Each structure stands twice: as structure tokens, then as C-alpha cells.
Amino acid sequence: MIDPMAVQITLAQVTDIQRVLADHPRYWGDRDLRSLHLLALVQEFGSTCLVARAADGIRGYLIGFVTPDGTGYVHLIATRDDTRGTGLGRELYAAFTEAAREQGAVRLKAITSITNEGSVAFHRSLGFEARVEEEYNGPGQPMVVFTRALPGAP
Known part of the structure; x- marks a missing residue:
């Protein structure tokens, strides 16, 4: 599983998503999902958009938000190709779940x-x-x- 000392999950910044987009194939392979990376989501729902940072860059990220009816919606989640299978996706979901709960998600x-x-x-x-x-x-x-x-x- 992931080493909690090596990876820190923090709030995403627009510059983080721009870095991810510059290295898009490492997260999405041959699928071109760049158009789904709406920077406005990070701007407007920053408390539920997360990145997993390590010394060697962004290992994973999650872009999500909470709807008015209490739904924590995960728009995108990805881990870098060298990080898959480490449990980082689960860690990102756990962090999102807590952030969404704080905003009333059920x-x-x-x-x-x-x-x-x-x-x-x-x-x-x-x-x-x-x-x-x-x-x-x-x-x-x-x-x-x-x-x-x-x-x-x-």
C-alpha cells in the first residue's frame, strides 16, 4: 500500500491540474480526457478537489463537488501509471468522502x-x-x- 510519509493528500490548485494535463498519458494512457478537466471545478469547488503529492510530483488526483441535494459527486479520479495498485485511489476517495461529509453529503x-x-x-x-x-x-x-x-x- 502507499507510504503515508511519501504521499500527502492536499487541496488541488489550478496549477496542479495544469501539470496533470501536461503529463496526461501518465494518468489516462491512450484515452484523451483532457476536455473533462474543467479548471472551473477546481476554482469553484476547491475544498473537494484533491491531489496526492510526492517528491516526484503528483501521483494522483480527484476532482469532485457536493450537489445541493447532498450528493458527493466524483467527476474524475486518476492515479499515475507508476502508482496504480498501491491503494492511492482508495486514499483519495477516503479524503474526498470526509471533505464531502463536511459539506453535508449523505x-x-x-x-x-x-x-x-x-x-x-x-x-x-x-x-x-x-x-x-x-x-x-x-x-x-x-x-x-x-x-x-x-x-x-x-
Whole structure:
């Protein structure tokens, strides 16, 4: 698992996301998801946007926010290619969960494409329920929607 002394999870800054975008393939491989990295989310929801910093740079990050109905929504989560399998994704989710709780979140939600088997397996391992919504992004654009109630929430 990750060495807590080597990685520090802190609030993300716009410059952090710009660094991630400059090294995009290390986090996303061949998938070009740069257009999903909305800097406005970091600007407006900075208390729920996180980076995992280490001496060798940003090892992972999570961009999320809390909706008015109490849903902690994870827009993006990624770990660098040399950090996968260390538990860092779980650590980022744990930090986000606490930040979202502080803002009144009672549940968590995330989405992914129906072909992203790694994301489906990861979210299920975190206790999320997964369901396919056939037209989540519009006609003919199904997505897997993950939801999980937060323990102790009303």
C-alpha cells in the first residue's frame, strides 16, 4: 500500500491540474480526457478537489463537488501509471468522502463508460452499487452510474 510519509493528500490548485494535463498519458494512457478537466471545478469547488503529492510530483488526483441535494459527486479520479495498485485511489476517495461529509453529503456518486471495466471493478470494491443508465449522456450514450450511501447519514 502507499507510504503515508511519501504521499500527502492536499487541496488541488489550478496549477496542479495544469501539470496533470501536461503529463496526461501518465494518468489516462491512450484515452484523451483532457476536455473533462474543467479548471472551473477546481476554482469553484476547491475544498473537494484533491491531489496526492510526492517528491516526484503528483501521483494522483480527484476532482469532485457536493450537489445541493447532498450528493458527493466524483467527476474524475486518476492515479499515475507508476502508482496504480498501491491503494492511492482508495486514499483519495477516503479524503474526498470526509471533505464531502463536511459539506453535508449523505451519498456518493460517480459515472464511467460501460467499457471501463477497471473503473467498474474499482468502484464495486469500494462498496458502490453500479447500474447502467442507457441514455445518461443522451440518446445511445449509456453510462455506468455508481452510488453509495454514506454510513451514518440521515
